Amino acid sequence: MAKIIVTGAAGFIGSHLAEALLLQGEEVIGVDEFNDYYEPIFKRKNAAKLESFPNFQLIEGDIQFLDWQTLLKEVELVYHQAAQAGVRASWGKGFRTYTERNINATQVLLEAIKDAQNLKRLVFASTSSVYGDAETLPTHEEIIPLPVSPYGITKLAAERLCGLYHKNFGVPCVSLRYFTVYGPRQRPDMAFHKFFRTILQDEAIPVYGDGQQTRDFTFVSDVIAANLAAATIPAAVGEIFNIGGGSRVVLAEVLDTIADIVGKPIKRNHIEKAMGDARHTAADVSKARKILGYQPQVSLREGLTQEWHWVKSLY
Numbered sequence: 001m002a003k004i005i006v007t008g009a010a011g012f013i014g015s016h017l018a019e020a021l022l023l024q025g026e027e028v029i030g031v032d033e034f035n036d037y038y039e040p041i042f043k044r045k046n047a048a049k050l051e052s053f054p055n056f057q058l059i060e061g062d063i064q065f066l067d068w069q070t071l072l073k074e075v076e077l078v079y080h081q082a083a084q085a086g087v088r089a090s091w092g093k094g095f096r097t098y099t100e101r102n103i104n105a106t107q108v109l110l111e112a113i114k115d116a117q118n119l120k121r122l123v124f125a126s127t128s129s130v131y132g133d134a135e136t137l138p139t140h141e142e143i144i145p146l147p148v149s150p151y152g153i154t155k156l157a158a159e160r161l162c163g164l165y166h167k168n169f170g171v172p173c174v175s176l177r178y179f180t181v182y183g184p185r186q187r188p189d190m191a192f193h194k195f196f197r198t199i200l201q202d203e204a205i206p207v208y209g210d211g212q213q214t215r216d217f218t219f220v221s222d223v224i225a226a227n228l229a230a231a232t233i234p235a236a237v238g239e240i241f242n243i244g245g246g247s248r249v250v251l252a253e254v255l256d257t258i259a260d261i262v263g264k265p266i267k268r269n270h271i272e273k274a275m276g277d278a279r280h281t282a283a284d285v286s287k288a289r290k291i292l293g294y295q296p297q298v299s300l301r302e303g304l305t306q307e308w309h310w311v312k313s314l315y
């Protein structure tokens, strides 16, 4: 039976993806190094859930130093979700972890994949951060990427490496540029997770800047659906797709929805805009709709409600 590798399988998105594949009866190898960018206890919990499936195998280690030749032997599909995420920590001393986990790790994987006999598809998790402050909103894939954070630079480099290995060695790669993903298991450094935790503690929500920034929020199950389509549809090979939630929302208005969901007014604490944060993001998903049949299913209110229930059960 064909095997599937999910890198970053203990992380937020990787764990949902691995679980979806396991539920479909696939044999999944999860790769993760459980680094401490955020509390590894979250990752251990995600991995424990996956390990309850008999068709799951966990490989704990850094992508850069694994024996990929052996690992890839019977593998048909790789979903490369592992990365150093987060915009703010990518300035200064932290940058080295970004180059290693985003650029070097991807290069090592691509080198091994180019010689892997059975590999049919590599799906790479890219990001809307490659666009920076794009002037065209919603942004389509042909816009020239201009990241405004070191994080965006490293993810763009990794995405471009995938393109190079596709052109030169025929690696069947598809890149998905995710727009702010949320839902249960969201990373604790991400806004909604922080907001809900702060509400539980009855403290004021930290809002970067004036709150008028807009985002295209994407519920995690929609991102998973896009990955599954990207792995199977022939016309997707060599392509890049925006994966967004389908609508652009002003942050301040999201806070009103959140107040509604938690059933009480929320206190806001405006703090200075973070360097590297794009002012607006909005995905033009027409290409994904056309080729991948992508159609976001989960509304922001519904998705936020699910995340709220999860955060309450967590703390």
Ligand SMILES: NC(=O)c1ccc[n+]([C@@H]2O[C@H](COP(=O)([O-])OP(=O)(O)OC[C@H]3O[C@@H](n4cnc5c(N)ncnc54)[C@H](O)[C@@H]3O)[C@@H](O)[C@H]2O)c1
Binding pocket: 007, 008, 009, 010, 011, 012, 013, 014, 031, 032, 033, 034, 035, 037, 043, 061, 062, 063, 064, 080, 081, 082, 083, 084, 085, 100, 101, 105, 125, 126, 127, 128, 155, 177, 178, 179, 180, 181, 182, 187
């Ligand atoms: N969450 C978002 O909103 C978002 C938006 C755009 C793109 N992305 C991309 O989606 C992917 C998943 O993001 P996430 O939010 O789930 O992050 P996450 O940090 O929860 O998951 C990433 C996982 O990868 C692992 N990892 C990192 N480097 C590794 C290495 N060298 N070897 C082995 N394991 C390693 C980490 O331990 C972590 O568990 C990333 O590629 C990220 O850049 C996420």
